[in-house]
Amino acid sequence: MLNTILTWAVQRRLADIRYFQQHPHEVQQEVLHSLQHTAKNTDWGRQYGYADGVSGREFAQRVPISSYEELYPMLERVLRGERNVLWPGQVQWFAKSSGTTNARSKYIPVTREALEDCHYRAGRDMTALATLHYPDTQVFGGKTLSLGGTHTPNPMRPEDAASRVGDVSAVIMQNLPTWAEHVRTPPLELALLDEWEEKIERIARHVVQVDVRVLAGVPTWMIVLLRRVLELAGTDNITEVWPNLGLFLHGAVAFGPYRKLFRQLIPSGQMHYQEVYNASEGYIALQDEPDSEDLLLLLNHGIYYEFLPADQWDSLEPHAVPLEDVELGKSYALIMSSNAGLWRYKIGDTVRFTCLAPYRIRITGRTKHFLNAFGEEVVVENAEAAVAAACQATNTTVRDFTAAPIYFAGAADGSRGGHQWLIEFLTPPQDTERFTAVLDTTLRQLNSDYDAKRHRDIALVPPVLTVAKLGQFERWLAQKGKLGGQHKVPRLSNSREMLEEILAVS
CATH class of the missing domain: 3.30.300 (GMP Synthetase; Chain A, domain 3)
Known part of the structure; x- marks a missing residue:
């Protein structure tokens, strides 16, 4: 009953997915106008005239492309608790990712809108497509085993217990709605442990007796967990532990080198693999067709995209192109403006378009080696x-x-x-x-x-x-x-x- 109800609920997203596939440019312009309208009274919005509600072309002329280092003076103010700097209100959560030349770690704002309208909306899209393509898995009939990071107090304001920094997976898990906690495992007190050795051991002992239907996480760490579960169960076949396991939602690193090993650990004809592109900056794309490695670019999730051609990566005055001007086969650096308060932000990832109707991409690397x-x-x-x-x-x-x-x-x-x-x-x-x-x-x-x-x-x-x-x-x-x-x-x-x-x- 629960599987039937939740499957029906998430599959309502399929109509929205079809809509932005069929009307990509109109949807992206709507996203841009909404972002400008929401942020028009912030310090950044007033500086660049967001109240005017300009087109994508004018927006690109007014607002500079920024790296993390270039945007950091504003981000630091947000980290310290200032309100209405890049996005309305005060931001409490920050995704911590790998560092830059100036710091050991980067801190990316995760606003309530970024959680609800980007990460969680994309999560529902991912689940809707999974239930559509792999109905026999019955993803809501058991548990999704999600393996992520942890979060800690904000180092810029340790006195504020509500402000936290951590891996984006930990931020997402900590803020999940109540109903979602009923279909995932392990419980938060285990999922958010910061000592990895203890975390793997305690999670493995907990989930070995759970009806796990779906795995979600980075292949590197998931392999470690699966090996420990196999040791505890005294078997070399994970389907003997979880006979209903049918799907692995993976991302963060290339899956190719791990594919053979996963097939050894999970020798099941009913096992499927779905790639997602969920960065600290936002949920960008996901695999929408079972037999393709291409990722569908998500266009109505609070992110307005631009793309920087390879010959512009090191330019002092880079010129990015909007979605309607991209070409197949070329490598572009991703530029995003988002409901996390990132404006024409260069996240460092590079992509190549494999299809223009709908827009599908493959991740090709980084702008630097x-x-x-x-x-x-x-x-x-x-x-x-x-x-x-x-x-x-x-x-x-x-x-x-x-x-x-x-x-x-x-x-x-x-x-x-x-x-x-x-x-x-x-x-x-x-x-x-x-x-x-x-x-x-x-x-x-x-x-x-x-x-x-x-x-x-x-x-x-x-x-x-x-x-x-x-x-x-x-x-x-x-x-x-x-x-x-x-x-x-x-x-x-x-x-x-x-x-x-x-x-x-x-």
């Missing part, structure tokens, strides 16, 4: 600072380096991964273990996401150092026809292709 195979979000600035610290500690000099992920699927510790650092030294350090240890420690100090994944080696093992032969990078550049000029070796890559090519150079 990065490592995010396991949710660690290591950026070039982190890598260069860590290498410099290791050089200083071991009295050596690095000529060139690059890093890529290592996947251990199929091994005894197949739930974990790592980073391989290929480094060419002018003079190799006498103590390579010390060099690697300082590199690792510095990364943990600089990047909170990397530090979380490295905690007790649960998801990310210590880095592996490979010493390159003298001139190896230069010979690789020569082979690629990129020797000299401004050509250089990318510091980080989210695949092993480039690193393997360099290793193969004689």
Whole structure:
């Protein structure tokens, strides 16, 4: 009965999904006008004339594109509790994500409107599509096992108990409506634990006896949990624990490297996988067709989108294009204005359009080279600072380096991964273990996401150092026809292709 009622309720969203698919440009203009009208009396809205209710073209001319660093003076005021700065009222919740060149972590406002009209609305869309495509799973007949992060007091105003910062998954879970708590597991006191080892153990012991129908979370951590559940149950097949399991809602990292391992852990023909693109800044897209890896761009969820072509990423005066002007196959940086009070905000993700009717995308990476195979979000600035610290500690000099992920699927510790650092030294350090240890420690100090994944080696093992032969990078550049000029070796890559090519150079 509960499954029937809730399925009927969420499937009412299917009509809205069809509407924004059929009228994308009109819907996006409505979103922009609503955002301007709501924020017209904020400090930001008055500065840029939101009361005029201008078109998308005029909006782009008036309002600058901003990175986190550029918007931070206003964001800091919001963090400190000032009202009506970027969005009406006072913001109490903030999503904490990986840091920038200036800070260990970023703090993204999560307004009540962002929760209700973006994250939760998109969650209902996701569930509506799941019940449509996979009716046999009966997602509301049992429990959804959601694995997320935690939240802590706002460091900018610790005296305000109501203001919190944390992983966006924790913010969402803490504020879920009462009815949603009846269909999810584990209970909040376990789901929001901050000690990951204790959290995995206690959740595993709780859910082993629960009728789990759906999994929701990041593949990296879900594998750790599933392995512990299997150990407790004394089996190597999760369907013997949860015979009704039928769906995994996953995001945050590329699923490709984990697909084979999940099929080993869940050897069931009734198991389905649905990708979601839910960032700290908002719920952006989701997989709407079972047999496609493309993601449907969500257009009536309080986010107005613009797209920055690749040749504009480093421009001092970047020119973004609206949705109606995007082209298939090109890579764009996402620019968003949202009901979280982010205005023409450059979130750093890049996408490629695979369909224009309706608008579907694939995530292609970041505007800068990065490592995010396991949710660690290591950026070039982190890598260069860590290498410099290791050089200083071991009295050596690095000529060139690059890093890529290592996947251990199929091994005894197949739930974990790592980073391989290929480094060419002018003079190799006498103590390579010390060099690697300082590199690792510095990364943990600089990047909170990397530090979380490295905690007790649960998801990310210590880095592996490979010493390159003298001139190896230069010979690789020569082979690629990129020797000299401004050509250089990318510091980080989210695949092993480039690193393997360099290793193969004689």
